[in-house]
Amino acid sequence: MFDLRLIRADALKLRRRRGMLVLCGLLTLGVVALMFTVSGIQHATNPSQHRPAGGFMAYHDAMFVLTMMMLVAGAIIGATAGAQDLESGVFRDLAATGRSRVALFGARIPGAWTIVLPIAALAAAATAVGSIALAGGLPTPDSATIFAATAGVLAAGALSAAVSVGLSALTASKAPVIATMLAFTLAIAPLLSGIGFLGDARQAIPTNALARIGDAPGQNVHMGLVTAIVVVVAWATAAFAAGAWRTRTREI
């Protein structure tokens, strides 16, 4: 189902979209750099009022923002990966080769991950380096914290991209998928997470599962790590199944 040649081809299609890559770089690395730069300037100009830009707390704040931004960047890249063949009309020619449509679809998710995960890893690494380098006298994040938070960021990018690939196969268009993902991430998920009477059902909300994987402080929905991983895998699997079904049955 996962053909390396098809995955490389999908990665190439994404890699050549320079505008998209620049935008995703700005949303992730750019935002982290901006946070450290602003905090650094504030600390340099008024050290008594502003703590150093790095340190343990700054690291967690930056990784929380980075996780949100990876959900957005993953949605942009995933929706593009999922819809670009259909939107350009090339999918019809690819399907006419006799190649399994599920194989063609299946290559899109790892193809998107080849772009999303390096961006996430680079941004997470930059955040860790900045937090340690700019810590001043503050405590710095230890390796276990960095490992967990980096895993959370990677999972956010991977999940967002996978779900977006699946949804864009359903809609055959990337714009509505990006809008839906943004709305869910930034508005619907926090709203649902804040509704107390939903109880343990809130564990199914993917942003809560990602917060648990990243071991983020201040989680308002508590769950085990295994549960969190199961929730993320379930969302990705459901999106893959829906996208594969629609790709297989679509008349083109």
Added chain:
Amino acid sequence: MTPTLELHEASRRDAAAEVAANSRLPALDGLAVETRGLGKQFGPRVALDNVHLQVPRGCAFGFLGPNGAGKTTLIRLLLGLAEPSAGQMRLLGHDLPGGAAAALAGVGAIIEEPRFHPHLSGRENLGVHAAARERAAYGRIDGALVRTGLSARADDRVTTYSLGMRQRLGIARCLLADPELLILDEPMNGLDPAGIGELRELIGALVAEGRTVLLSSHLLDEVERTCDAAAIVDDGKVIAQGTISELTRGGPRAIDITCDQPARAASLLSATPAISRATDRDGRLHIELRPDAPVDREIVTGLLRRLLADGIAIERVSPVAVSLEQLFLAMTTRLEDRA
């Protein structure tokens, strides 16, 4: 129904019957494409109805029909892009849809218009397509670019290509399969006259290599020059198929007679049973024969005797050659007229 339409209906049925009777298509195992009773409905609309099509291997086969006749729908069914509502299909000896993967591995196709990722170069687009084919397809990219005259622009982004260059790139993409069968849907769109000539040569060369080319086109003159055989589709049905000469022989037959009194001669002959219409056309007597009329020589002898007996001087008698275009126009209905 008007008399003109009745005439068209009659000539259509007769042409189809004659072509079927005279057909010299090879045995079934020599077919690149075969459909039996193929049908496709989109809701209440019937796009294809009981289509029987036979495309022999190793020839250029024209696939003709007016807009909305069902040409692209049939191509989509053959390529597994849509499911038929009824009937059976065989492609390169493989039953569809079960044998689609094996059959389509030997097919290169342009459907409607060639589409590409505009932000990739021509070479990269071919690479993307080759990834969906067998591994050897990568090794054919350079050869396909050379053969379609695109080598010099292969590394430019497709967004900078003209429509004609995209058509060429579409054909290059077809060649990546080393195809036994090429299905080309309007491949001459956007090509300049030189490009059309080159494509005609390329199709001829591909056929000479033993490949089959199924060419859908509105350029009937080009089809007549390029193809060995053709099928005409109208309103979802194949109404005629056979070699070009068989098809044109099945079309409306006519004779032009240069004489001194064409108008009088026309009125004199108009009631003759073998004649469907006799008119004074540009100072000549133009006679259209009924499809069931006897062979030309007997008719001509009888007509000339009749005219000479009435004192009409005859200067020249010439049969009117029927082109594929005339046949097409006589047999098919335009989309606007279908309602």
